[in-house]
Amino acid sequence: MAHAPHDHRPPHTDAPTGTGTDACTHGHAPTDAHAHTGTDAHAHTGTHAHDLAADAHQADILDLDADVLADHIAAVTAWLPLTAPPRHIVDLGCGTGAGTFALLDRFPEARVTAVDSSCHHLQRLREKACARGVEGRVRTVQADLDEPVWPELGAPDLIWASASMHHLAAPDRALRTVYDLLPPDGLFAVVELAGFPRFLPPGDPDGLDLLEERCHTASDRWHADHVPHRGADWGPMLTAAGFTPAGERAFAVRVEGSGDGAVGAYALGGLRRLRAGVAEALGPEDLAALDRLLDADGPGSLLRRDDLVVRTERTVWAARRTR
Numbered sequence: 001m002a003h004a005p006h007d008h009r010p011p012h013t014d015a016p017t018g019t020g021t022d023a024c025t026h027g028h029a030p031t032d033a034h035a036h037t038g039t040d041a042h043a044h045t046g047t048h049a050h051d052l053a054a055d056a057h058q059a060d061i062l063d064l065d066a067d068v069l070a071d072h073i074a075a076v077t078a079w080l081p082l083t084a085p086p087r088h089i090v091d092l093g094c095g096t097g098a099g100t101f102a103l104l105d106r107f108p109e110a111r112v113t114a115v116d117s118s119c120h121h122l123q124r125l126r127e128k129a130c131a132r133g134v135e136g137r138v139r140t141v142q143a144d145l146d147e148p149v150w151p152e153l154g155a156p157d158l159i160w161a162s163a164s165m166h167h168l169a170a171p172d173r174a175l176r177t178v179y180d181l182l183p184p185d186g187l188f189a190v191v192e193l194a195g196f197p198r199f200l201p202p203g204d205p206d207g208l209d210l211l212e213e214r215c216h217t218a219s220d221r222w223h224a225d226h227v228p229h230r231g232a233d234w235g236p237m238l239t240a241a242g243f244t245p246a247g248e249r250a251f252a253v254r255v256e257g258s259g260d261g262a263v264g265a266y267a268l269g270g271l272r273r274l275r276a277g278v279a280e281a282l283g284p285e286d287l288a289a290l291d292r293l294l295d296a297d298g299p300g301s302l303l304r305r306d307d308l309v310v311r312t313e314r315t316v317w318a319a320r321r322t323r
Contacts, residue, residue: 055120059096061273062121064266066098068310072253073098073162076316077106080189081247086110086158090181092145093164097125099191103160104134111137113153117144145174156181162191166232175241182321188243190234190317195220196274197253197312199267199302211289215274218281234317243319250315257308264303266310268294271302 066073077099085107091100094114103112116122122140129138143151146169159178168174178188195216200209235248257263272294279287292300302308 059121059124061269062096064262067262068255068266072251072314073102077102081318082187088154088156089158090153090156092161096121097128099160099162113139115141115143146170157186159188163193165190179242179321186321188319192315194313197310199308201307211286215278218278238319244322246318246320248317250313253312253314255310258306263308267308268302
């Protein structure tokens with residue numbers, strides 16, 4: 001959570017769902033918001049059916065993100081400066097469960113309350129919990145974290161927010177709410193990716209790495225205006241909300257894609273979403289070259305390359321409530 005392309009609008013739903021201990025078959029629920037992953041492109045849909053399709057597509061990329069970056073998520077959970085193993089964890093902006101399941105693996109006695117705005121993502125998380133046999137340790141709550149009053153989340157001793165806080169229109173208020181939820185010595189971990197990963201190797205003979213960089217530059221310009229907290233230094237904001245800093249660490253992410261179909265699928269799905277957000281900023285030659293990469297069946301497809309390398313950085317801020 002940690003992070004795959006996503007919509008950077010704040011969540012917009014506020015009704016709690018059922019718990020993860022329900023039966024493990026669920027109908028598709030409508031949603032108008034998106035979970036929180038490591039990517040930055042946008043999908044703006046015009047119909048309810050299109051909304052559902054976009055949400056399902058995003059959930060697929062979230063699952064790939066969790067698969068490809070699993071070792072790095074596990075490294076973050078292992079680093080957390082806890083004074084004792086947590087018993088109750090809240091995962092804010094849980095998506096389809098990358099952080100939730102990493103935390104359940106790291107802390108086998110803990111239970112997790114997984115919070116997100118997307119019905120579809122929470123449904124998929126519940127299905128995965130059932131498949132893993134941990135449904136009794138997971139509760140899901142659908143919530144808009146920009147609302148001044150949150151649903152009842154219990155009394156956690158660890159709160160985890162991976163690639164979710166920068167979505168919020170009022171993160172300062174949310175930080176104060178998190179502070180109030182924690183007991184003395186409770187820990188809050190904010191995790192962010194340094195933008196969507198790069199995939200194409202530097203020095204690509206066709207200059208496709210430079211094309212990829214131009215796509216990110218165009219995306220960054222949009223986000224500078226519309227998502228002001230993306231890339232923020234959360235340390236000072238945590239201190240301003242009353243927290244005591246407990247640690248900060250950057251984790252370099254580098255995953256070789258040779259022979260790994262998940263990396264190719266992750267790159268393809270992510271760059272397709274990125275293209276949708278930056279198409280107007282690219283010239284016709286760039287768009288044509290990008291489309292050749294994104295043609296799953298074409299000779300220049302990303303899926304045919306054996307030189308992809310997932311490259312980004314993950315930073316975690318840990319802070320403690322001390323009074």
